[in-house]
Amino acid sequence: MTVLDTRALNRATLARQLLLDRAEAPVLDTVAHLGGLQAQEPQEPFVGLWSRLTAFDPSRLSDLLVRRRVVRTHLMRRTVHLVTADDALAWRARHDPMLRQRVLGTYRRELADVDLDQLAAAGRAVMADGEPRSMTELARPLTGRWPTAGPRALGEMVIAALVPMAQLPPRGLWRTRAGVRNVLMSSWLGRDIDPPSPDGSDPVGQALLRRYLAAFGPAASADLRAWCGLAGLPTAVAALRDELVVFRDERGRELLDLPDAPRPDGDTPAPVRFLPAFDNAILGYHDRSRIIDDAHRGLSVTGARVVLVDGRVAATWDVKADTVTVTPLRRFSRSDRALVTDEGRALASFLSDNDSDRVRIAASPG
Numbered sequence: 001m002t003v004l005d006t007r008a009l010n011r012a013t014l015a016r017q018l019l020l021d022r023a024e025a026p027v028l029d030t031v032a033h034l035g036g037l038q039a040q041e042p043q044e045p046f047v048g049l050w051s052r053l054t055a056f057d058p059s060r061l062s063d064l065l066v067r068r069r070v071v072r073t074h075l076m077r078r079t080v081h082l083v084t085a086d087d088a089l090a091w092r093a094r095h096d097p098m099l100r101q102r103v104l105g106t107y108r109r110e111l112a113d114v115d116l117d118q119l120a121a122a123g124r125a126v127m128a129d130g131e132p133r134s135m136t137e138l139a140r141p142l143t144g145r146w147p148t149a150g151p152r153a154l155g156e157m158v159i160a161a162l163v164p165m166a167q168l169p170p171r172g173l174w175r176t177r178a179g180v181r182n183v184l185m186s187s188w189l190g191r192d193i194d195p196p197s198p199d200g201s202d203p204v205g206q207a208l209l210r211r212y213l214a215a216f217g218p219a220a221s222a223d224l225r226a227w228c229g230l231a232g233l234p235t236a237v238a239a240l241r242d243e244l245v246v247f248r249d250e251r252g253r254e255l256l257d258l259p260d261a262p263r264p265d266g267d268t269p270a271p272v273r274f275l276p277a278f279d280n281a282i283l284g285y286h287d288r289s290r291i292i293d294d295a296h297r298g299l300s301v302t303g304a305r306v307v308l309v310d311g312r313v314a315a316t317w318d319v320k321a322d323t324v325t326v327t328p329l330r331r332f333s334r335s336d337r338a339l340v341t342d343e344g345r346a347l348a349s350f351l352s353d354n355d356s357d358r359v360r361i362a363a364s365p366g
Contacts (some may be wrong), residue, residue: 003248004218004255007266008097009290010311015262016215017281018052019273019308027060031070033181035211035227036083039072040284041303042172044276045082050350051273058174061250063171068132068189072167077229077279078102082172085189092164092185096202096228099161107153114146116162123158124184132168132181135159164193175353188322190291207235209259216284218247218257226286232314253287270311272336272343274324277303282313296329309336317344324348329365 004012012360014020023030030053031037031117037045049058064070071088075081078099083091104111119142126141127133137207139155146154159165164185170178197203212224221237224230237256247255255264275281282300292300292313299316307315308327314336315328324344332340344359 001246001248003250004263005250005266006290007311008263009218009249009255010271011217011264011266011268012262013216013281014270014308014311015264016217019311020264020268020270022052022054027056028064028069029055030080031061031086033215034280035208035215036076036087036280037079038278038280039082039172040080041078041277042072042178043175044305045172046174047274047276047347048279050347051275058349062173062176063170071185071189073165073179073185074099076124076203076227077085077283078160079178080167088164088166088185089191089193090190091204094194094202094208095228095230096161098231100157102229103157103161106196107149107157110149110153111157114157115159119146119154119157120162123163127163127182127184127187130182130183130187134180135182136292138182151357154302202233202235202239205233206240209233209236209240209256212263212284213256213258216280217261218254218255218263220249220253220287222253222286223284227280227284249287250338251287266270267294269307270317272339273308274317274343274347274349274366275306275308277305278293279306282306287352307340308339315340319348319351322348322352323358323360324351325362327362328364332361337361 027049030049039045044062046058049061070082071085072080072082073088075083075091075095076354097178103208122142122145126138135155135216138158139151143151144156159182165182166188167186168181168183170176171180186364208228213219216227222231244256245259249255282291288297296313304316305318306313307317314330317324317326324347326340326344341359345357348359349355349357
């Protein structure tokens with residue numbers, strides 16, 4: 001069985017994530033290809049798409065949100081993702097048990113005496129008039145029926161788990177600050193979510209596996225689970241195994257992949273790329289060693305924005321007063337410094353209202 005070393009896996013990830021070469025692709029197609037973008041920080045998807053698309057126009061993504069072609073909703077890992085409307089409707093039912101268990105993991109004591117089916121029905125009744133509501137506005141009428149649970153637990157269980165919801169614009173629009181306003185997904189998108197398969201098969205799981213491998217492969221079942229939060233999709237993996245190719249990584253893990261997906265040579269040059277907070281190019285794996293050193297793994301879950309140099313996380317970045325500041329995690333060579341500066345200037349110009357291209361690189365460690 002072919003062994004893929006860390007560098008080969010890195011280049012495969014960059015290619016699938018559109019980070020090896022910027023793509024000339026429609027924004028909607030790109031969101032679909034990536035299986036959605038992590039979006040709890042509303043402006044971060046714009047940076048993620050800027051780093052992946054040629055001449056990305058942020059107004060295109062805003063327009064897709066307004067026209068209900070993409071939607072902000074709780075989905076993979078119980079986090080807010082920006083996904084196509086089609087994927088939100090097709091995938092949501094498959095994620096329901098995971099969403100429920102993850103909210104219970106946080107609020108099990110508060111919700112111990114709450115019948116979740118009754119809570120779901122009550123939440124739907126509150127939202128039935130189609131008026132967007134904040135979590136507080138939704139939870140307020142529920143606390144009279146379940147006073148000991150507390151509004152936070154009730155609101156989060158309804159919005160993030162029991163009732164498919166969409167977060168409405170202007171939340172998530174380019175250069176716009178707005179609070180979270182929720183509405184029933186069926187009301188916003190015009191139809192109910194797709195029901196679970198009645199015969200015990202898992203066609204949605206199979207679709208998720210194919211889509212995951214197209215955007216993240218080669219990968220192990222544990223990586224798939226880390227991306228979506230579902231329990232490894234064993235039925236889907238078993239059903240598709242004969243049409244997949246199998247590799248091993250240097251740790252001996254079995255990696256699955258689509259036969260014709262790109263797997264560039266490990267020596268393929270990789271450009272500098274700036275990634276937003278919580279980018280799935282990192283969070284989409286259980287074993288993240290293909291893209292980030294173990295010593296820096298914690299950065300991926302703290303909201304740090306990172307810079308890829310030669311395909312690996314080599315710095316963090318932030319922007320204040322129209323200046324992009326880069327903080328290296330290792331010493332940069334002169335050529336690395338120049339490449340980071342050039343890409344940082346382009347990013348500063350993209351983010352700035354004032355056509356700024358200012359970049360500051362902090363002192364390297366050691």
